[in-house]
Amino acid sequence: MPPRASLRAPHRASLRAQLQAPLRAGRRPFFRRIALAGALIALLVAPAGCVSPRAAQEAAEATSLQVPVTAAFYPLAYLLEQVGGPGVKVFTLTKPGVEPHDLELTPKDLVDLPKMSVVAYLKGFQPAVDEAVAQQAGRAAYDVSAAAGLTLAAPAGGEAGAPVTDLHFWLDPIRYAAVGTALAQRLADADPAHAADYQARAAAFTSSMTDLDRTFATGLKSCATTKLVTGHAAFGYLAARYGLTQVPIAGLSPDQEPSAKQLADVAATVKAAGVRTIFTETLVDPKFAQTVAKETGATLALLDPVEGITDLSPGKDYRAVMLANLAALRTGLGCA
Numbered sequence: 001m002p003p004r005a006s007l008r009a010p011h012r013a014s015l016r017a018q019l020q021a022p023l024r025a026g027r028r029p030f031f032r033r034i035a036l037a038g039a040l041i042a043l044l045v046a047p048a049g050c051v052s053p054r055a056a057q058e059a060a061e062a063t064s065l066q067v068p069v070t071a072a073f074y075p076l077a078y079l080l081e082q083v084g085g086p087g088v089k090v091f092t093l094t095k096p097g098v099e100p101h102d103l104e105l106t107p108k109d110l111v112d113l114p115k116m117s118v119v120a121y122l123k124g125f126q127p128a129v130d131e132a133v134a135q136q137a138g139r140a141a142y143d144v145s146a147a148a149g150l151t152l153a154a155p156a157g158g159e160a161g162a163p164v165t166d167l168h169f170w171l172d173p174i175r176y177a178a179v180g181t182a183l184a185q186r187l188a189d190a191d192p193a194h195a196a197d198y199q200a201r202a203a204a205f206t207s208s209m210t211d212l213d214r215t216f217a218t219g220l221k222s223c224a225t226t227k228l229v230t231g232h233a234a235f236g237y238l239a240a241r242y243g244l245t246q247v248p249i250a251g252l253s254p255d256q257e258p259s260a261k262q263l264a265d266v267a268a269t270v271k272a273a274g275v276r277t278i279f280t281e282t283l284v285d286p287k288f289a290q291t292v293a294k295e296t297g298a299t300l301a302l303l304d305p306v307e308g309i310t311d312l313s314p315g316k317d318y319r320a321v322m323l324a325n326l327a328a329l330r331t332g333l334g335c336a
């Protein structure tokens with residue numbers, strides 16, 4: 001990042017010039033040499049109290065040089081951090097612990113949107129964000145859905161009506177990496193001076209996700225059951241990638257509550273397939289999962305859709321939560 005790194009150089013150069021120029025100037029009257037020596041000592045032993053205002057100013061300059069970007073919710077924020085690196089300042093519209101499907105925004109949340117270089121969102125996932133972006137983000141708006149390769153429809157058994165697309169692409173590491181690459185390109189367009197940096201970070205992120213994908217494929221290769229009973233229908237892409245069949249209790253959004261018939265159908269599937277584990281989530285009330293578990297004798301286990309990180313999350317970031325998810329799946333599905 002050459003321009004950022006060179007920020008301090010003018011200060012250093014001018015300081016060196018002050019120190020060296022009089023020394024090179026040859027003999028000087030004694031009193032001036034004393035004065036010069038005193039000034040030199042003062043400069044060389046400058047205590048921390050002297051340095052900190054400049055350091056603070058430089059820190060402020062570095063912060064103001066960061067490219068400001070906003071993510072609609074956690075998986076996009078994590079991607080922007082990964083491919084953006086220290087040159088990017090990431091804001092998130094969905095605060096930690098808020099279930100993103102239900103997000104409501106206040107005018108205060110939107111006040112900074114017009115200042116952003118990129119506003120990454122997933123069209124159709126959060127209606128409040130779609131509206132805010134359309135009104136406030138202008139040309140910074142970037143809908144990641146094209147890069148995500150959204151090929152799955154809502155799982156069968158949902159409510160009737162027009163088919164709905166499953167948007168939970170980030171639970172498939174390969175789709176997630178593709179969106180990371182697209183976001184890096186978008187950052188490069190917004191901040192061309194650091195394009196190579198963003199591209200290098202995207203390549204590293206892709207290789208880390210390829211590694212995660214291999215770990216999942218190996219870990220889920222041979223399991224006692226392939227029926228994945230989940231709280232809401234977030235795991236379609238993960239199931240499709242690793243040869244599992246998702247049986248969601250609620251719909252694509254946790255607030256699509258199941259009817260009595262849907263609960264009975266899930267319970268029948270659980271019994272018929274010999275499913276021993278019902279997976280629940282951190283940000284959603286597990287009452288329906290508890291109902292099915294009670295009726296079937298299955299136990300509950302946590303499977304996190306990584307829609308937000310809280311103290312209850314089984315890991316500190318996307319990768320850590322996904323690895324915890326893999327461990328939960330291996331136990332719950334009885335994988336060898």
Ligand SMILES: [Zn+2]
Nearest residue numbers: 234252253305
């Ligand atoms: Zn969801």
